[in-house]
Amino acid sequence: MITSERKVDGYDGVSPFPRTATPKPGPGPATRIQVGLTGSIVLLPFVALGFAIWLAWGHGVTVTDLVLAVLLYLVTGFGVTVGFHRLLTHGSFAARPWLRVALAVAGSMSFQGNVLDWVAVHRRHHAFTDRPGDPHSPYRYGTSLRGQLRGLAHSHLGWLFRNDPTPADRYARDVLADPALVRVARAFPALCALSLALPFLAGWAISGGLYGGLTAFLWAGLIRVFLLQHVTWSVNSLCHVIGSRPFTTRRHDRSTNLWPLALPSFGESWHNGHHSDPTCARHGLGPHETDISAGLISLFERLGWVTDVRWPDPGRVEQRRRHEADAPGGARTPA
Structure with missing residues (x-):
């Protein structure tokens, strides 16, 4: 389907996105509530990080807290990368x-939104990568230094607070048609x-005291959420601005590989x-590009839990590999 966003003419890849592609101003009451909830989800883990640093300065961090944090980071992280992204978004x-x-x-x-x-x-990001219509492109405000700095802030966090809804009935009809995923x-x-209650209860049970539950809630709960977020x-932000670009992509797409x-x-x-x-199913296409998510998918395949895996050809x-003779920049042969 061709949406109105695709009809924006004259975009040259370096100018700020046309105003016709920006969301309507003046959020209503429901949007203000949503902004408040989003702000809480973003700010509380950040505040927790500062408190945890102060607490660790005098008392250190327990092994229990670190183990719980790593385990929950793995579970929720793979839920995003293998589940939300590679399975449900891209099939x-x-x-x-x-x-x-x-x-x-x-x-x-x-804590990154519902499925x-x-x-x-x-999916909308892929349909309009780094063009008008992309919900979190760092090039929304152009390629000048000021525009890039503003764009990085937008692509990292700012887009979460914009009145720019993406309709699931257009971009996620298959997910919407799955009763289990809707639930x-x-x-x-x-x-x-539950994501915060689990480390609290586990920390309390393992340590035998309320203090152990609270520190686990802090490190394996809020700070783990902060890091993964x-x-x-x-x-969204850095991997469209810095890094290498060994493969051709669609016109204006500036996605990069960022090894750190x-x-x-x-x-x-x-x-x-x-x-x-x-x-x-594998994003790391080079011989030394570690891709733990692809490794987990491979394990699932060997166990017979997944099929029809689209491995690299x-x-x-x-x-699709760019060679030295290829023109640099965002304008490339369309995929």
Whole structure:
């Protein structure tokens, strides 16, 4: 379907997005409530980080808190990368129904929005990458220094507070048609509460005291949420501005590979590789590009839990690889 956003003419890849592509001003009451909730989800983990640093200065961090934080980071992180992203957004593989739901639940516990909204926004991002219509492009305000700084802030956090809804009935009809996933989406607030309750209860049970539960809530709850949120948002922002671009992508698409984020993002920061072939189950297409999410999908495949995995095709990878003779910049041969 061709939407009105595709009809924006005259975009040259360097100018600010036309005003016709910006959201309507003046959020209503419902939007103000949503902004308030979003602000709480963003700010509370940040405040918790400052408190945790102060607390650790005098008391350190317990092994229990760190182990719980790592375990929940893995569970919720894979829920986003393998579940929300590679399975539900791009259909990189087919999974058994129970695994689809389990991954959707795990991703919902990351505090990054319900599964319907997440899938819809990401598909819209791919439909209009770095062009008018992209909900979180760092090029919204142009390519000048001031525009880039403003664009980075927008792509990392600012887009969350804009009155720019992405309709699930347009971009996520398949998810909307799955009753189990709709129930998971509706349970998002409860799953967020569970995401914080689990480390608190585990910390209390393991330590035998309330203080142990509170420190686990802090480190394995709020700070774990903070870290995963900002790693994910860095793929939206940094992985469109800095890094390498070894593969051709659609016109104006400036997605990059950023190796320092490869481990904490579970392979999502091989973003240029992903944008060159969005349905591929592996994003790290080079021999030394670690992609932990692809490794988990491979394990699921060996266990018989997933099928029809779209692994990289060597010929297709080579066809999309940029060579020295290729023109640099965002204008490339359309995919």
